[in-house]
Amino acid sequence: MPMEHSFYVYCFFIYRKLVEDIVGIDVMKEFKKHHMDDYFDLVHEFEAKKRSNYNKRMQLKVPVSINEIFKKKHSDMSIHDHLSSEAAFKGRITLKSDKLLLAPEVVMTLFEQPCRSAADHLKSLFQKPELADIPTILMVGGFSESLYLLEAVKMCLPEKMLVVPVESGLAVLKGAVIFGHDPSIVQERRCRYTYGVETCLPFTTGSDPEALKLVNDDGQVLCDNKFAVHVRVDENVSQDKEQDWRSYSVVRKNQTKITFDCFATTEVNPNFTTDYLCKKIGKLTVDIPGSGMGRSVKVRLIFSDTELHAEAVEEQTLQRTKAKLNFLG
Numbered sequence: 001m002p003m004e005h006s007f008y009v010y011c012f013f014i015y016r017k018l019v020e021d022i023v024g025i026d027v028m029k030e031f032k033k034h035h036m037d038d039y040f041d042l043v044h045e046f047e048a049k050k051r052s053n054y055n056k057r058m059q060l061k062v063p064v065s066i067n068e069i070f071k072k073k074h075s076d077m078s079i080h081d082h083l084s085s086e087a088a089f090k091g092r093i094t095l096k097s098d099k100l101l102l103a104p105e106v107v108m109t110l111f112e113q114p115c116r117s118a119a120d121h122l123k124s125l126f127q128k129p130e131l132a133d134i135p136t137i138l139m140v141g142g143f144s145e146s147l148y149l150l151e152a153v154k155m156c157l158p159e160k161m162l163v164v165p166v167e168s169g170l171a172v173l174k175g176a177v178i179f180g181h182d183p184s185i186v187q188e189r190r191c192r193y194t195y196g197v198e199t200c201l202p203f204t205t206g207s208d209p210e211a212l213k214l215v216n217d218d219g220q221v222l223c224d225n226k227f228a229v230h231v232r233v234d235e236n237v238s239q240d241k242e243q244d245w246r247s248y249s250v251v252r253k254n255q256t257k258i259t260f261d262c263f264a265t266t267e268v269n270p271n272f273t274t275d276y277l278c279k280k281i282g283k284l285t286v287d288i289p290g291s292g293m294g295r296s297v298k299v300r301l302i303f304s305d306t307e308l309h310a311e312a313v314e315e316q317t318l319q320r321t322k323a324k325l326n327f328l329g
Helices: 005-023 025-034 036-049 064-073 079-085 104-126 147-156 168-181
Strands: 058-061 093-096 099-102 136-138 161-163 188-190 194-202 213-215 221-231 236-238 246-249 257-265 279-287 296-302 309-314 323-326
Touching (some): 005 025, 005 036, 005 104, 025 036, 036 058, 064 079, 147 161, 221 246, 221 296
Antiparallel strands (some): 058 099, 213 221, 246 296, 257 279
């Protein structure tokens, strides 16, 4: 189970907030604006330390440039002098040369909440009937080597066996390569989001907003920005299960393409793509030759392959037509 990206970002956010508390938001903004290479060094330094033993003091290298900015804004006072003079930092955080030294209790504040959140999330997942019988948790990604994370998961799920492979930081990459060569190794997956496209549906007076009303070339009153679901959150997608087709019609007589914005949401039954939790993720373009109204296409999105792609068929001729997905904007 990948635990790498989101929880690491959360931990780094807490660490960055700690640095901001020390040097000030104005110093941090100038540092990030004018010394982006050093800022990335700060990120990478934290990345390397995330697997440390949190019962010991942590040592993090701080770029010289951030100390220089601090001195300019504080009458030549260094970060070391600032930490020594502030009671809130004494004995907890010190700076020696270019090394920031964090006491164990400070280190714990960086990782405690994210690790507990990860463990609680896993516990909620295993409370689902379809997952209750799974005996083993495979933890991959560099953060899975965190001793504190392992302890947090063990405390929440003592009955589960935890497996952390050698070089767990490379496990996701290696798995992706293997899956690309042999998609059959993954029997099924569950969708993290509800996916669909933005379309127009017949307008329902009293429930659909008047602002979304439009009229097609046949005079039919439609409602814009409707969310047409192709697959729902937590739905099983597997190699032997094809997704359902959805039918879409032209709105204008001279249309030769139907273009859809693609959306994702955590809602099971979204109504409008303008809803708060809906996020645009790309665009789908389907060719529809000819002219005039009454033309329509059937479209399905394929989620069970090595990459997301689409298929389309003209409903009148049953001929395949070009469907192109674009997630690059």
